[in-house]
Amino acid sequence: MRKYPIDLQDEEKACGAxxxxxxxxxxxxxxxxxxxxxxxxLNQNGISILGIIECLKTYQIEAKAYQATLDDIxxxxxxxxxxYMAYNDIGHFVVLYERNDDEYIIxxxxxxxxxxxxxxxxxxxxxxxxxxxxxxxxxxxxxQSYFSFLYQxxxxxxxxxxxxxxxxxxxSLLGYLSSYFFQFIIDDIHINTQxxxxxxxxxxxxxxxxxxxxMERIKTKAFISLRKAVDEEYVFDSSMRMLQLTHSFFxxxxxxxxxxxxxxxxxxxxxxxxxxxxxxxxxxxxVFMIGMMFINISMTFLVVxxxxxxxxxxxxRLQALQDIHKNYLEAHFVFQHHLLELxxxxxxxxxxxxxxxxxxxxxxxxxxxxxxxxxxxLFMNQLQSFIQYFIYIFYGVIMILGFYHYQRSHLTIGQLMxxxxxxxxxxxxxxxxVNLVSQYKQMKIVYEKYKVFEIEPQLPQExxxxxxxxxxxxxxxxxxxxxVPLFEHIDLTIHQHLLLKGKTGSGKSTLLxxxxxxxxxYSGDIYxxxxxLRTIQLSSLYQHIxxxxxxxxxxxxxxxENFLCHDEKKIRxxxxxxxxxxxFNMFHIVLSEDGAPLSLGQRQIVSLIRLLxxxxxxxxxxxxxxxxxxKLASKVMRFLFKNDEGKIYVMVNHQTKLVNKNVACAxxxxxxxxxxx
Numbered sequence: 001m002r003k004y005p006i007d008l009q010d011e012e013k014a015c016g017a018x019x020x021x022x023x024x025x026x027x028x029x030x031x032x033x034x035x036x037x038x039x040x041x042l043n044q045n046g047i048s049i050l051g052i053i054e055c056l057k058t059y060q061i062e063a064k065a066y067q068a069t070l071d072d073i074x075x076x077x078x079x080x081x082x083x084y085m086a087y088n089d090i091g092h093f094v095v096l097y098e099r100n101d102d103e104y105i106i107x108x109x110x111x112x113x114x115x116x117x118x119x120x121x122x123x124x125x126x127x128x129x130x131x132x133x134x135x136x137x138x139x140x141x142x143x144q145s146y147f148s149f150l151y152q153x154x155x156x157x158x159x160x161x162x163x164x165x166x167x168x169x170x171x172s173l174l175g176y177l178s179s180y181f182f183q184f185i186i187d188d189i190h191i192n193t194q195x196x197x198x199x200x201x202x203x204x205x206x207x208x209x210x211x212x213x214x215m216e217r218i219k220t221k222a223f224i225s226l227r228k229a230v231d232e233e234y235v236f237d238s239s240m241r242m243l244q245l246t247h248s249f250f251x252x253x254x255x256x257x258x259x260x261x262x263x264x265x266x267x268x269x270x271x272x273x274x275x276x277x278x279x280x281x282x283x284x285x286x287v288f289m290i291g292m293m294f295i296n297i298s299m300t301f302l303v304v305x306x307x308x309x310x311x312x313x314x315x316x317r318l319q320a321l322q323d324i325h326k327n328y329l330e331a332h333f334v335f336q337h338h339l340l341e342l343x344x345x346x347x348x349x350x351x352x353x354x355x356x357x358x359x360x361x362x363x364x365x366x367x368x369x370x371x372x373x374x375x376x377x378l379f380m381n382q383l384q385s386f387i388q389y390f391i392y393i394f395y396g397v398i399m400i401l402g403f404y405h406y407q408r409s410h411l412t413i414g415q416l417m418x419x420x421x422x423x424x425x426x427x428x429x430x431x432x433x434v435n436l437v438s439q440y441k442q443m444k445i446v447y448e449k450y451k452v453f454e455i456e457p458q459l460p461q462e463x464x465x466x467x468x469x470x471x472x473x474x475x476x477x478x479x480x481x482x483x484v485p486l487f488e489h490i491d492l493t494i495h496q497h498l499l500l501k502g503k504t505g506s507g508k509s510t511l512l513x514x515x516x517x518x519x520x521x522y523s524g525d526i527y528x529x530x531x532x533l534r535t536i537q538l539s540s541l542y543q544h545i546x547x548x549x550x551x552x553x554x555x556x557x558x559x560x561e562n563f564l565c566h567d568e569k570k571i572r573x574x575x576x577x578x579x580x581x582x583x584f585n586m587f588h589i590v591l592s593e594d595g596a597p598l599s600l601g602q603r604q605i606v607s608l609i610r611l612l613x614x615x616x617x618x619x620x621x622x623x624x625x626x627x628x629x630x631k632l633a634s635k636v637m638r639f640l641f642k643n644d645e646g647k648i649y650v651m652v653n654h655q656t657k658l659v660n661k662n663v664a665c666a667x668x669x670x671x672x673x674x675x676x677x
Contacts, residue, residue: 004097007033009109010445011256012330015093016040016047018109019082020055022095026080027135029059030143033448041481041521043251046091050482052082052130060136068129070121074099077131080107084128091126112323146440146447150274153230160226161275167219168280172287174212179291179421181205187414227272234271235264238453245455247518255337260449267446270439277436281429288422295419296411299401303423306394310387311434317383318438324379326442328372335369338362391427398423463540468528468617468648470495471515476524478510486510487671490524497641497649502668508652509549511668512620515650516547546616550623552607554595560587562606565613574609577639578632600627608636621651 005025007018010033017037024030040047040055047055049065056063066077073081073096083106085092095107102118154161185201239261242249250257292300342349342362349358402416411419470493477488486507502508514522517538526533528541554562563571575583583602595603604627611619619640625633640649651663666675 004105004107004113006107006113007109008112008326008441008445010448013044013046014042015109016052016082017042017055019093019095019107020052022107022109023056023061023080023082023132024059024138026095026097027061027138029138029141031059031141032143032451034452034454043481044253045481047093048482049084049128049130052093054482056132059138061132061138062134062136063130063132065128065130067127069127070099070118070125073129077129081132082130084126084130085124086126087124096129144451146444149447150271153271154275156233157226157229160222160229161279164219164222164226164275165279165283167215167222168283169287171212171215171219172284174208174215175284175425176287176291176422178205178208178212179418179425181208182421183412183414183418185414186417187412223272223276227268230268230272231265234268234450235261238264238450241453241455245453246520247513247516248521253337255340256333259333259336260452263446263449264453267443267450270443270446274436274443277429277432281432285426285429285433288426292419292422295415295422296405299398299405299419302401303398303426306397307426307430310390310394311430313390314383314387314431314434315438317386318435321376321379321383322438322442324372324376326445328369328376331365331369331372335365338365387431395420395423461535461537462531463537464528464531464544466529467646468544470527470529471618471650472525472527474525474527476514476522476526478507478514478519478522485671487668487673490668490673492666492673494648494650497644497663498651499663499665500650500652500668501665506668507671508668509622512547512622512650512652515618515620516545517541544616545618545620546611546614547620548604548607548611548622548624550604550626552595552603554591554593554603554606556593557590558587559583559589559591559598559606562591562610563613564610567613570613571609574612575605578605578636580605601629601632604628605632605636616647618648618650621649621653623652625653 005022007021007025009015009018014037017033017040020036020040021031021033024036036055037047039058040051042051053063053065063082066072068077073083079099080095080097083094083096085094092108092110094109096104097107098105104116104118104121106114106116108114181201181204185205189198189201242257242261289300289304292303342358349355398420399416402411402419405411406413406416472494473490473492476490477485479485487510490511500508500511513519514526514533517533517536520534528536528544533541560568560571565571572584575581580602583605586598589597591598595606598606604624608621608624625636628636649663664675666673
């Protein structure tokens with residue numbers, strides 16, 4: 001284990017999770033990043049100090065948070081510890097590994113291993129530290145590295161990989177044979193050579209190049225087919241697994257989830273590039289080096305030394321380029337997200353004359369991306385020029401040494417030209433391999449995103465075998481992440497229709513979502529009949545409980561298909577009962593994801609009929625009538641209570657006058673629940 005382990009964060013708000021990972025690695029342990037994020041309750045606001053402490057506790061690592069000066073830390077706290085920093089009023093966690101006088105050795109998830117001096121530390125340290133007080137026996141952890149993932153992928157596509165390796169070997173041998181022809185032509189062709197002999201040599205050379213080109217075409221075609229298969233496994237299968245993840249996964253920004261999925265194309269490309277460099281480029285390099293050794297060993301030794309120099313210089317320059325590229329990708333994502341924000345809020349911007357204000361803000365966001373893009377292009381141009389200069393100097397040295405051996409009759413001119421050609425063939429494979437090594441950190445970060453979409457094995461869960469007749473809450477409390485509880489110590493039994501009331505933001509909708517198993521990170525117990533919610537198969541739960549909320553979503557299908565019911569007669573019956581016969585003529589219209597061109601009230605009608613067409617025991621109606629006019633809402637409500645057929649309705653509705661006065665009512669007030677009647 002490295003003295004100062006470093007993990008680079010894959011998202012802006014995840015610095016706390018990566019600090020936890022660095023602490024674990026420091027003590028010789030490693031766990032999957034997505035598990036760390038789950039345990040620390042990462043959300044759109046990041047991770048709290050309490051979240052870090054509670055997460056470390058699950059690994060038998062005791063930690064405490066203190067307000068302390070830098071001198072207090074140096075005198076009283078054991079290293080490593082986690083510091084809370086502030087950059088431009090934005091909080092950021094880092095790991096402090098060591099202090100040497102005024103130098104602080106910092107593991108920064110955003111910048112890597114860095115040294116910060118007293119002046120900068122005093123400016124940014126926010127006076128909060130998390131100290132490790134005790135490390136117990138950490139439970140057994142499972143971690144799959146990117147290297148083992150590559151090996152598994154190779155095993156899965158072993159036949160295709162071996163086929164590519166053999167094709168690459170043939171291409172390398174043909175390249176060697178092609179360069180040998182030049183040696184033969186230069187050394188053996190002279191003015192008295194018969195023209196027929198020259199023609200035969202030209203035809204033979206052409207045949208070799210044609211065969212080589214055809215082999216390269218076949219290899220490229222096989223590689224494209226392999227990429228298609230790997231893309232399907234990495235990207236498409238991950239997108240399908242995403243649909244099986246818990247609802248809490250989707251609390252994060254949708255644009256970020258989309259970005260994570262699309263980045264898996266990069267994982268596919270980089271992984272295949274890894275195989276190509278390790279097997280094909282490395283194989284070509286070995287073949288050409290062996291060919292050079294047959295010509296002249298001392299010159300080959302010089303070539304090896306020069307290649308090592310090029311590799312080391314290029315590697316360190318490419319490392320810097322990867323850091324720039326990482327910053328560019330982050331800025332690019334921010335700009336993409338901002339564009340979505342502009343599209344979503346275009347009416348708001350026009351309505352409140354915010355165009356100039358948004359233009360200035362948008363330009364700053366755009367400029368961040370544009371400057372990094374320019375910096376990346378200029379750096380790449382400088383790097384390519386630098387490497388080209390070195391390579392040409394390298395060629396000059398090789399030629400001088402070659403002519404020296406030629407004068408001493410150790411080489412012919414043909415052998416010298418063949419040696420030169422073999423060296424030129426090696427340049428690109430060497431640069432490809434160096435580029436691959438420099439990208440390895442980036443590949444590991446992308447691989448962590450791939451693991452986010454893997455489905456964790458679940459503890460055995462039981463289906464619901466009987467009709468649901470009651471929901472019981474026993475001392476239930478809930479908070480977003482490790483924040484102040486939204487509500488706590490709630491006791492409630494639901495066995496009949498219930499209206500849930502409370503001020504905006506009191507937690508009504510959150511409580512209803514808990515009934516659906518959307519987030520199982522609550523304390524206390526929720527019983528469905530006599531089964532605790534955490535022990536129930538969610539797929540079984542969704543067959544018994546229906547849920548409709550204020551803003552329903554739709555599939556990009558026709559209106560009729562969006563009812564998700566094969567019984568058109570039943571659909572028409574409910575539409576007629578609600579006085580919405582006008583929708584009969586819209587069955588063929590394709591809806592957008594938000595339900596346009598339907599009105600907001602019509603969208604809620606469609607969402608409600610979806611539920612009524614199924615045989616649910618309980619319907620959770622969270623502001624499901626809010627966009628309907630009073631007359632329509634009253635009509636729908638009367639129909640529901642008249643035709644409940646033994647169903648239980650649990651409702652949140654600010655139009656309380658529409659609700660039957662005989663319906664039980666509970667109120668959430670200041671985080672507590674009380675019954676009204």
